Ligand SMILES: Cc1cc2nc3c(=O)[nH]c(=O)nc-3n(C[C@H](O)[C@H](O)[C@H](O)COP(=O)(O)OP(=O)(O)OC[C@H]3O[C@@H](n4cnc5c(N)ncnc54)[C@H](O)[C@@H]3O)c2cc1C
């Protein structure tokens with residue numbers, strides 16, 4: 020039996036002028052009188068509610084509603100209607116009796132740092148500072164061994180500062196991994212053989228290796244020296260002649276900035292040697308690291324000849340001659356250097372097990388170039404990939420990356436919100452759709468059922484949208500609650516009715532900003548906040564149309580900017596299917612659409628809703 | 639030192655992405671902090687930026703400000719004073735005492751935080767300076783005619799124009815647009831011998847937005863070198879070069895023509911060429927936080943040779959974001975995380991010492 024829902028009014032900016040009693044009446048709920056509560060709608064986000072209220076409502080089905088975000092400007096009657104719609108929606112969900120996520124601080128969990136070098140040590144140090152027991156599994160015999168691209172002194176210093184909570188496992192490598200945040204199981208290979216251990220989070224930071232930073236094929240290897248291996252003292256011209264040195268920082272492609280800067284340092288050091296003439300070859304002067312532009316100038320002042328070549332324009336002849344075309348002289352020039360210093364790029368080989376064990380996630384999905392995964396994050400919750408393996412420049416950027424990653428880990432493992440998805444085992448068909456669909460690797464097939472690790476889930480609801488049996492959902496985002504909320508809101512919203520499903524990372528912040536600035540929404544617009552646009556489903560959208568919505572807009576992130584990697588793409592694909600279905604039925608497919616949006620694109624959202632309203636009026 | 643003297647464990651000056659990110663990271667570590675923002679609303683530069691997504695997100699980072707503002711608002715450990723200025727700072731026994739005073743600021747702006755009511759003094763264990771860098775004022779390069787010739791705008795102005803939809807079908811539709819790079823950067827003669835890191839990226843992203851909105855518009859990119867912006871960016875560069883005209887030349891000046899601004903640059907043969915455009919965008923760089931009499935003097939933070947602030951100053955002073963050197967939004971956010979970690983370690987050590 021659905022619970023009786025009370026409206027608990029909390030004043031907030033944007034709610035002034037609304038009469039709580041009228042809102043409750045219009046929404047069909049009771050206004051809280053301080054008495055017994057079965058289920059509740061509160062008009063502020065949970066974080067902003069007073070502690071006393073949170074305690075009073077503990078253990079009850081509550082919809083925490085950021086009401087001000089959905090109302091916006093307009094006359095009193097208009098705002099009342101909008102408030103009533105929002106409260107009705109939240110009440111519809113609360114009436115289903117689902118308990119909200121558990122809010123309780125969690126104890127620190129042990130974490131694994133697998134790797135070596137500055138990034139690995141920084142991660143171990145930071146995690147320990149945050150109170151997590153750390154296992155540092157290094158392939159080397161001690162913690163102080165740097166990667167090839169590290170500053171050995173900095174690494175030595177950091178290794179000496181490692182706190183006691185860091186347990187060092189030497190000559191030990193990670194060879195397999197399963198699970199997600201709060202529940203990883205790692206296979207380690209050490210001197211004593213293979214072992215398996217559980218960890219709350221895993222940082223993968225293999226030691227960096229150096230390779231030439233630009234491809235120059237055909238040069239006699241005996242001529243070539245990597246910039247970091249160069250000892251300038253080895254070089255000087257004979258008494259009466261110049262010795263030619265070539266510094267190669269770009270040919271087919273340009274060397275990255277940090278690598279270009281190191282090449283400049285080598286060039287400058289060589290140029291200061293007696294009778295050494297240095298030519299610096301590059302396609303782009305990549306000076307976007309501190310001090311590099313200055314160094315570039317110093318090089319020119321010291322007599323280094325900058326030779327800009329077109330990509331691919333530097334040719335090697337006979338293994339020892341460099342040839343290129345000079346556009347200013349209009350002719351080809353050749354040089355036979357005594358030494359060729361190569362700019363170098365750091366990297367690390369991808370462990371083979373990474374592709375095997377996390378099979379559902381090929382590399383580009385595990386570590387996509389997504390601004391929301393900056394700072395070492397991967398799409399697998401609780402797994403962080405740092406440093407050279409990720410392509411992060413050596414030095415300071417690696418320390419910062421390690422700090423960001425450990426802070427994220429700490430928030431995830433010990434944070435107050437634990438939206439662990441509930442699996443109803445008796446309904447589950449073991450179809451494994453959720454295992455495939457979850458972008459964060461949370462549901463796992465264990466034993467003969469689906470198990471979810473508590474800290475991994477971000478409540479995007481993609482699993483719930485995919486599950487054919489309604490067996491899995493983060494708390495509050497199951498099909499029954501979503502449908503009840505939709506029905507309740509559309510029952511109260513004035514004509515013409517419309518629905519905006521708004522992603523929590525893009526559509527909803529934009530809507531909230533518009534509301535705060537007094538934007539007037541169409542009266543009949545139901546704003547339906549989602550954690551991720553990926554929670555929409557064909558059922559939900561078609562149900563909205565059945566219930567009288569004239570248009571349904573889903574606002575999610577731009578491709579490549581989804582926190583759940585593909586929630587936006589999944590949503591767009593589903594909506595396309597609904598459009599196809601509508602067209603087949605002879606209905607207007609445009610009634611349903613996906614709007615890619617960033618949280619700062621308020622103007623675009625307002626325009627899209629305006630267009631929706633115009634169409635709805637016509638329909 | 640007596641821990642009871644501490645009003646706020648960490649004081650953060652500047653509420654841009656770096657300051658907000660530091661506050662959020664501290665609160666994730668269970669530490670409270672106070673953010674002091676000079677303007678009426680937090681957000682810093684990023685609040686003025688447009689989304690540069692075309693078919694997909696261009697990874698400009700501008701929308702991450704929204705996440706940070708929401709998270710800062712949701713975390714009770716963070717106090718945010720807007721329209722407030724630091725008037726004095728003093729260090730004693732390892733603690734900083736900082737005086738704040740309210741500053742007349744425009745309208746009440748939406749967003750987290752509230753204007754500082756009255757003068758107050760706060761004692762804190764650590765200070766994070768996150769005051770950002772100063773965007774180069776194009777008036778400093780008068781030969782580029784900003785403010786003199788109509789149609790010449792700084793990139794900052796273009797950000798706002800794109801965000802407001804002022805350029806596109808049904809609005810201004812320039813047929814030819816020029817971007818001039820390195821304005822106020824990589825300029826040793828002008829006393830600014832550093833690369834600002836972000837302007838190649840933002841200019842090419844905005845160029846692509848213009849091309850997307852107005853496929854007929856021709857965009858020319860006057861530059862010295864293109865800087866690197868990560869894996870995906872490197873992969874996109876070839877297709878950008880097909881879409882946009884790349885000219886490797888630093889224009890000498892911008893003049894007023896009959897139809898609009900004209901850009902004078904060295905042509906392929908070395909002789910000067912003057913070409914007309916409808917819109918000329920100056921890609922202004924990032925410089926050190928404003929000079930004399932400013933905050934870092936108050937705190938005794940050491941400027942480096944270019945005037946940016948060293949990441950770690952005297953005891954308990956940390957610098958985050960573009961104040962420590964040109965940085966992108968994403969980099970500033972990460973950088974501030976490290977400052978937060980150091981500040982947290984510092985406060986932890988202070989408290990431990992006090993306990994004996
Ligand atoms: C035209 C332009 C376009 C750009 N586009 C991009 C882009 O697309 N992508 C990208 O990644 N980066 C871009 N950048 C770089 C970006 O602006 C910086 O990375 C970012 O703003 C740095 O953040 P911050 O928090 O350090 O500084 P800011 O954003 O500058 O914030 C500093 C804050 O401190 C406040 N403040 C200053 N002094 C005081 C004081 N004395 N007391 C109190 N408060 C104070 C300021 O009001 C401000 O809110 C661009 C820069 C420019 C100039």
Ligand code: SF4
Pocket residue numbers: 440456457458459460461462471475476477478479480481482483492493
């Ligand atoms: S809600 Fe999202 S993150 Fe959580 S288990 Fe489902 S799909 Fe994974």
Ligand code: SF4
Pocket residue numbers: 442446447448449450451452453454469485486487488489490491
């Ligand atoms: S998608 Fe649903 S039915 Fe399929 S395995 Fe997961 S929980 Fe079970």
Ligand code: SF4
Pocket residue numbers: 390577580616617619688689690691694695696697698699700701702
């Ligand atoms: S990162 Fe930039 S381009 Fe991508 S969605 Fe955000 S604002 Fe738009």
Ligand code: SF4
Pocket residue numbers: 307819820821823824832833834835836837838839862863864865921923
């Ligand atoms: S990022 Fe590009 S435009 Fe900016 S200073 Fe560096 S080279 Fe010049």
